[in-house]
């Protein structure tokens with residue numbers, strides 16, 4: 001495995017060109033105006049799986065709510081999840097809080113300064129640790145995200161699969177060669193920006209690229225075909241039935257178990273339809289299995305499609321009337337009937353938020369009226 005995939009003199013030239021390009025064309029992003037390692041950490045975590053434009057809006061809001069490590073450590077998980085609502089990949093929010101709590105419990109008010117120490121904290125993968133260490137503390141360590149992998153694979157003309165360790169090591173070594181000694185964080189951010197604005201996945205814009213003279217993929221006419229993309233996975237699809245279970249003007253909600261997908265978030269009880277079931281039957285069975293309540297399914301309310309990273313669902317929501325008894329935490333946590341104007345206090349995953357929005361828009365922001373004029 002080559003220790004230096006780029007010739008030393010060439011690497012030096014590219015390093016300088018990259019920083020010159022970054023000074024002129026780097027993106028103006030609010031988290032680049034701070035030196036606060038905590039704020040930089042929050043931005044790096046938020047930017048994983050979240051669009052830059054969304055992060056622009058949500059990053060300052062998060063910092064207003066949780067301005068430092070201690071504030072984050074002192075917050076309840078529910079408060080952090082509520083603030084993260086709509087950003088998806090909620091393990092990120094839970095891990096932010098867990099890392100803050102671990103540091104505060106160890107008597108620290110600040111983040112550790114090296115990638116190696118950061119990587120010991122919950123939620124710090126290799127990328128996050130390197131990004132924070134280089135940007136906030138000036139450690140010379142490459143932060144290999146998807147953008148960097150693409151740029152470097154093209155620069156080296158790398159035809160191997162970037163998921164393979166040997167390929168990854170070559171890319172990482174090249175990224176290390178492109179890091180400035182004094183401003184490694186800027187070098188990493190320059191490569192990120194290059195990948196986000198010029199070295200685009202399908203249509204790289206090579207003409208204005210500061211690396212073009214050395215780019216092997218460009219010379220070989222392979223720029224748009226590298227790096228090798230894994231074959232598209234077929235995403236499994238499930239029909240999910242869930243109940244808007246009404247009782248006395250209140251709606252039944254339940255918290256997802258902490259170790260489950262979307263753990264700690266609240267939802268309308270429901271689950272996957274089984275083979276041979278109608279959706280209404282699935283709704284009735286799921287509510288009973290999760291909460292012990294028998295319900296009468298009154299009417300379909302909404303059908304919506306939603307995609308997660310590994311599967312897609314069609315969510316079918318039904319207005320239901322609760323039978324007698326108290327809901328119990330059988331396949332969920334803390335089930336409860338909640339007044340409509342209190343629902344906003346609870347963090348819901350995106351699909352349930354869409355359902356709530358539809359409920360508000362529909363004018364059924366109150367229990368549906370049953371025949372005879374009584375509310376269900």
Ligand code: SF4
Pocket residue numbers: 151154155198199200204205206207209210211212213215216217218223
């Ligand atoms: S020359 Fe083109 S393919 Fe090569 S790094 Fe620049 S934008 Fe990417």
